[in-house]
Amino acid sequence: MRKVRLADIAQAVGVSAVTVHNALNGQKGVSDQLREEIQRVADQMGYESLVKEKSVKEEGSDFQKIGVLIAEKYLGNHATYYWKIYQELALAATEKQCYTIVETLRTGGGAGAWEMPQMILQSSVQGIIIIGEIGKEQIRLIKETASIPVVLLDFYDREFAQDAVIADNFYGMYQMTELLFDRGLEEIGFVGSIHATNSIMDRYCGYMKSMMEHGKNIHPEWVIEDRDETGVVEFDLPKRLPKAFVCNCDLTAGMLVNKLGARGLKVPDDISVVGFDNFLYPGYADHGITTYEVNIKAMVKVAIKKLIKQFRSSGQGSSLEIISGHIVMKNSIRR
Numbered sequence: 001m002r003k004v005r006l007a008d009i010a011q012a013v014g015v016s017a018v019t020v021h022n023a024l025n026g027q028k029g030v031s032d033q034l035r036e037e038i039q040r041v042a043d044q045m046g047y048e049s050l051v052k053e054k055s056v057k058e059e060g061s062d063f064q065k066i067g068v069l070i071a072e073k074y075l076g077n078h079a080t081y082y083w084k085i086y087q088e089l090a091l092a093a094t095e096k097q098c099y100t101i102v103e104t105l106r107t108g109g110g111a112g113a114w115e116m117p118q119m120i121l122q123s124s125v126q127g128i129i130i131i132g133e134i135g136k137e138q139i140r141l142i143k144e145t146a147s148i149p150v151v152l153l154d155f156y157d158r159e160f161a162q163d164a165v166i167a168d169n170f171y172g173m174y175q176m177t178e179l180l181f182d183r184g185l186e187e188i189g190f191v192g193s194i195h196a197t198n199s200i201m202d203r204y205c206g207y208m209k210s211m212m213e214h215g216k217n218i219h220p221e222w223v224i225e226d227r228d229e230t231g232v233v234e235f236d237l238p239k240r241l242p243k244a245f246v247c248n249c250d251l252t253a254g255m256l257v258n259k260l261g262a263r264g265l266k267v268p269d270d271i272s273v274v275g276f277d278n279f280l281y282p283g284y285a286d287h288g289i290t291t292y293e294v295n296i297k298a299m300v301k302v303a304i305k306k307l308i309k310q311f312r313s314s315g316q317g318s319s320l321e322i323i324s325g326h327i328v329m330k331n332s333i334r335r
Contacts, residue, residue, distance in 0.1 A: 004047040006121045017121045067125035068102040073231040074132040081279045082132045089300040120146045127307045133197045149310035153303045161320040165303045168324045169199050172292040173206030176274045185244040189222030192248030200248045226252045250275035257287045268334040288331035295325045
């Protein structure tokens with residue numbers, strides 16, 4: 001016999017699955033009359049709630065189900081940077097007596113529309129970790145609908161920063177830019193869509209801090225957008241080029257090296273290039289790009305720790321957690 005879903009109840013009553021979820025879990029926004037009707041139909045259909053109220057008394061008492069959400073724009077046909085984060089997260093979760101259930105945040109038919117994840121509608125997890133930046137309204141609706149702890153990993157929003165874990169994007173990129181100045185390179189450009197994500201914005205600000213400290217102007221034509229609204233990475237180079245570029249990620253840095261090569265320019269002999277993340281996409285040529293390695297292992301452990309703390313306290317986190325990485329020297333800067 002097929003298990004009754006929230007969507008089945010919603011269709012029978014003529015409301016949305018989110019409304020059914022809220023009604024059956026005592027959430028606001030549903031009238032008493034409608035709540036009673038939804039409960040009556042659910043009972044008639046034999047619906048069994050997946051919610052099991054638990055109080056976490058000890059970290060190792062019971063295995064906790066952690067839902068992991070990743071926006072579909074961050075997942076391609078190959079192992080992406082965000083999929084790497086999930087793999088590390090899944091491994092770290094088992095050490096803390098937790099296991100993970102991953103689901104993709106999918107966009108719907110309309111512009112900007114998206115589908116509420118089934119793990120939330122079915123109340124099948126005790127906490128959620130969102131990997132990769134999504135919109136404020138999406139975060140707010142997920143938190144309101146789920147009514148369980150939510151932690152943001154590798155991005156933050158000011159409203160929800162106390163529940164976030166990020167890399168040290170600002171000082172990491174500041175260090176990468178300083179590295180170029182240390183090699184006598186003073187004409188430096190930036191490749192990255194500054195307003196695409198908070199991470200890229202923070203990395204640009206780190207680059208800008210270094211440029212300002214050295215009294216150097218940031219030439220507009222050397223600040224290059226590298227992706228469109230859907231996250232597809234592609235860009236063109238200006239005619240006049242600087243002596244070096246800092247790139248918001250290694251994927252962009254690798255594409256830059258290829259584009260420079262198409263112009264007959266060699267890295268690092270003609271132009272130096274640095275990246276960020278220290279993540280090489282499968283099948284992508286290794287150009288030996290000097291980069292800043294994000295400490296993914298430490299980030300996922302802190303994210304799980306924050307979630308477990310919320311299991312115990314039933315409240316929000318205490319502060320934004322910023323995890324430092326380190327420079328990885330390779331062969332893309334002139335000696």
